[in-house]
Amino acid sequence: MRAIRLHAFGPAENLLYEEIADPAPRRGQVRIRVEASGVHLIDVHLREGNAGGPLPVPDLPMTPGREVAGVVDAVGQGVDETLRGRRVVAHLGAASGGYAEQAIAAATSLHVIPDHLDAATAVAMIGTGRTAVAVLDIAAVTPADVVLVTAAAGGLGALLVQAAKAAGATVAGVAGGADKAERVLRLGADVAADYLAADWPGRITEALDGRGITVVLDSVGGGAGRTAMEQLDVGGRLILFGYSSGRLTDVTSADLAERGLTATWALRPTLLRRPGAMRELETRALAKAATGELTPLTTRFPLEKAAEAHRALIGRATVGKVVLVP
Secondary structure, eight states: OEEEEESSSSSGGGEEEEEOOOOOOOTTEEEEEEEEEEEOHHHHHHHHTOOSSSSOOOOSSBOOOSEEEEEEEEEOTTSOGGGTTOEEEEEOGGGOOOSBSEEEEEGGGOEEOOTTSOHHHHHHIIIIIHHHHHHHHHHOOOTTOEEEETTTTBHHHHHHHHHHHHTTOEEEEEESSHHHHHHHHHTTOSEEEETTSTTHHHHHHHHHTTOOEEEEEESSOHHHHHHHHTTEEEEEEEEEOOOTTSSOOOOOHHHHHHHTOEEEESSOHHHHHSTTHHHHHHHHHHHHHHTTSOOOOEEEEEGGGHHHHHHHHHTTOOOBEEEEEO
């Protein structure tokens, strides 16, 4: 089969499209003929060999990718034979191996894909979608809220804009570039701004016509996250769930005390460690896509263009979830 291989940590050019042996499933595993593979910012960090993230630096050589969708074409010992031929999606966890024409997954990690969902949509929901559901549980958005979403044209932000609007809230989204801001409006946001423009907070305030922001959903961190936090009205809620800028949003106890704010890290370790919690989130995310409640945006690249996909992702040249298609 063909797969993306990483033999040395470093730039995107180190992602090589190579021929390797077909993998064989072991006991409790299946092999998936891959139709779509998800690309995540964590993949970029692992490719660079960065330590200190949520996953350990992998041994080399390796095939990146932790989210796959496709058709089961082989099963290992102890696995139900009726899975053969089923369209499934799985999160591979720390195992990786998704940037390939075939991938191995634990049978217990599989979700059957509803007939009307394509593979790229399923991949977007198995990872990014489950995170969105976890964030929304914590945010508890109501029709009384005015919600500001950072990176609103990204894979996660696009889902949060849709969900907040569906909950009846007034939604403001910020994204990098005028085209992306326009895309955020098409997702249903009431207000959108380009955060590359220095005056974006004023534009949001003016467009809201005096209504204060009650909830900030921030995955960017750094200066952008701090600026977003500063837009919160008295008693507002800051929900943090990432730092794509490379730095956490700087929040002090004084910030909270002066305006009665609350700050919550949405991806709670207690949740992530609870047995079955991640699978429950995945199931709920896929169900929301199946009913049309949430529709992920995707930017698709051929599998052999994985290096290009990584460059586009870190260069903020994509919208929605980045997906590789063999």
